[in-house]
Amino acid sequence: MLKISNLHKSYAIGDSSLHVLKGINLDVENGEMVAIMGSSGSGKSTLLNIIGMLDEADSGDYILDGLPIKNLTEKKAAVYRNKFLGFIFQSFNLINYKNALENVALPLYYQGLKRKERQKQGKFHLEKVGLLDWAHHLPKELSGGQKQRVAIARALAANPKLLLADEPTGALDTTTSYEIMEFIQQLNDEGKTILIVTHEEDIAEMCKRIVRLRDGVIMEDKPVNQVRASQYV
Amino acid sequence: MFKFLFDRDTWQELYDSISKNKMRSILTMVGVWWGILLLIGLLGSARGMENSFNRLFGDFATNSVFIWTQSTSKPFKGFQEGRRVRLTLTDVEKIEENIEGIEFVVPRNQNQSLVVRNLLSGNFSIAGDYPLLDKVQKKKLIKGRFINQNDIDENKKTVVISEDIYKQLFEKDVEPIGKYVRINNINFTVIGMFDSGNINMGPSSDIHIPFTTFQQIYNQGEKIGWMVITGKPEYDIKQIELDTKLLLKNMHRIHPEDERAFGSFNLGKAFGRMTGFLTGMQFVTWFVGIATLIAGVFAIGNILLITVKERTKEIGVRRALGATPFEIKRQIVVEAVFLTIVAGLFGIISGGWILIAMDKYLGQGDDAVFVNASVSIGVVFIALIILVILGTLIGLIPAFKATSVKPIEALREE
Numbered sequence: 109m110l111k112i113s114n115l116h117k118s119y120a121i122g123d124s125s126l127h128v129l130k131g132i133n134l135d136v137e138n139g140e141m142v143a144i145m146g147s148s149g150s151g152k153s154t155l156l157n158i159i160g161m162l163d164e165a166d167s168g169d170y171i172l173d174g175l176p177i178k179n180l181t182e183k184k185a186a187v188y189r190n191k192f193l194g195f196i197f198q199s200f201n202l203i204n205y206k207n208a209l210e211n212v213a214l215p216l217y218y219q220g221l222k223r224k225e226r227q228k229q230g231k232f233h234l235e236k237v238g239l240l241d242w243a244h245h246l247p248k249e250l251s252g253g254q255k256q257r258v259a260i261a262r263a264l265a266a267n268p269k270l271l272l273a274d275e276p277t278g279a280l281d282t283t284t285s286y287e288i289m290e291f292i293q294q295l296n297d298e299g300k301t302i303l304i305v306t307h308e309e310d311i312a313e314m315c316k317r318i319v320r321l322r323d324g325v326i327m328e329d330k331p332v333n334q335v336r337a338s339q340y341v
Numbered sequence: 342m343f344k345f346l347f348d349r350d351t352w353q354e355l356y357d358s359i360s361k362n363k364m365r366s367i368l369t370m371v372g373v374w375w376g377i378l379l380l381i382g383l384l385g386s387a388r389g390m391e392n393s394f395n396r397l398f399g400d401f402a403t404n405s406v407f408i409w410t411q412s413t414s415k416p417f418k419g420f421q422e423g424r425r426v427r428l429t430l431t432d433v434e435k436i437e438e439n440i441e442g443i444e445f446v447v448p449r450n451q452n453q454s455l456v457v458r459n460l461l462s463g464n465f466s467i468a469g470d471y472p473l474l475d476k477v478q479k480k481k482l483i484k485g486r487f488i489n490q491n492d493i494d495e496n497k498k499t500v501v502i503s504e505d506i507y508k509q510l511f512e513k514d515v516e517p518i519g520k521y522v523r524i525n526n527i528n529f530t531v532i533g534m535f536d537s538g539n540i541n542m543g544p545s546s547d548i549h550i551p552f553t554t555f556q557q558i559y560n561q562g563e564k565i566g567w568m569v570i571t572g573k574p575e576y577d578i579k580q581i582e583l584d585t586k587l588l589l590k591n592m593h594r595i596h597p598e599d600e601r602a603f604g605s606f607n608l609g610k611a612f613g614r615m616t617g618f619l620t621g622m623q624f625v626t627w628f629v630g631i632a633t634l635i636a637g638v639f640a641i642g643n644i645l646l647i648t649v650k651e652r653t654k655e656i657g658v659r660r661a662l663g664a665t666p667f668e669i670k671r672q673i674v675v676e677a678v679f680l681t682i683v684a685g686l687f688g689i690i691s692g693g694w695i696l697i698a699m700d701k702y703l704g705q706g707d708d709a710v711f712v713n714a715s716v717s718i719g720v721v722f723i724a725l726i727i728l729v730i731l732g733t734l735i736g737l738i739p740a741f742k743a744t745s746v747k748p749i750e751a752l753r754e755e
Contacts, residue, residue: 162661162749182744183665190663201658201752205357217350218663266663 469555
């Protein structure tokens, strides 16, 4: 599904440069659920951004589903993002003047689907996260957990191959976090490949594999016994 | 390519974005609104003034020059200076024969005389005229007719008077046509009455009698007072004036450089000055209007720039979800063009109202300053096209600004 080899990335800060990723090698198979852990500054977000094509590596290879991701034009990157990737953000990043259904249907709009079809699929995904009754509510009328579920529905809408979650529970309380994780686990059970950036141990334990980063290198890469979130809910 | 214009979402986005910043959108639109209002208002006024000038000049053949004689200022061929020259009918024939580009020459005579009607009387200037005068100086006849060839041929004692004369010589509500007035102790039948209008271009007179009759009663012989020369439209009346004067000087043995011997009033020159003024005003109007428009459109661009800055994160999210830079730019440009067009249309409509008001309060009656103050559809169309072009160009600035930020940086923005 995902093959990264010898990935380097550095940022220029004033005159000096900050070497953030120092040769990352990572393989993710179909259907995996991987937690990327590390303290802040370890490069985990940068790695996720590169995987998400929001950022570009300085050197190294990145192959997504057999497609080499390199020197993409903005347009091509946008199309790939739309087709292959679903994003879940810490701060949800819903568009505040669009209702839940419109938010979910947005990636489909950029796919060029007709309005009716978008509505239909959007509703289907909202139902999946259990928020069909809230379809016409604005984000500000939803709770944090509900917002994140709408965001997950939005990430799923375009039927991506890979779900990328950047601290998906970072802005939520523990109970809600476990609810969200339970849902993400369900998605994984259905066969979705999922990458989660987190610094919370309990969240990482709910994945199937943990990759630990420190100072831009992978310290540890081990499979874990998945803790089912449902037992806490 | 333009399918997105018929997409409900495009307009939904537009509506959301504008309604989120209502106050600011309205304030910016005021700039464009004001610009186009100014453009329409000024262009309409310019047109109104032009129309009013044209109406005033419309009664004259503008390609005309009046020529009369004065006394010489230079001795020549044995003649002393200060000699009084008189034009004759022979001069008229010679001019018609020799000068290029002449439409017609109208000889005229003029004299002061006592005019009497029953107990009312007055001293007026009497003009002896040919029917052709009506072509040079259109008479607005209220009643009856102007002098015709029959009057000339038979030396008829007929007279055409202005309304002013009628008011001075006739009792109220008396029908003037067919009545007699005494001029120089000879009875003349009134055959027409005209409105003297409110502009005097060159010498004018209030009482017209047939030229031949004038010759007879004042014993003028071949002598004429002055003449009106009208050139063909394709000829320059200034050149005709120069040629004619030179010919006349030659015939009357006047020094070629004698500037005083002949007086003249060139209607074409006067008219040219007026139209030049109007053209200048129209230029200023376009300049001011378009400059204001540009300022207004810039204001819109400015606001969009701020809006884009505020929406950086949202734009980042959209790009993460798969919006291409082109789609983002397109939306912003559509917004800019939409705002300019809406503001422009409001400006055109309110500009129209101003012109309507102007027509109502300043455009009625004979001495109106603005006659049919209006702008043509073509001008409105051009203004709209300029708006669309400007709106697009100015929209490109925030559009490029929006996509110049990397999506990753846009997402980090709070």
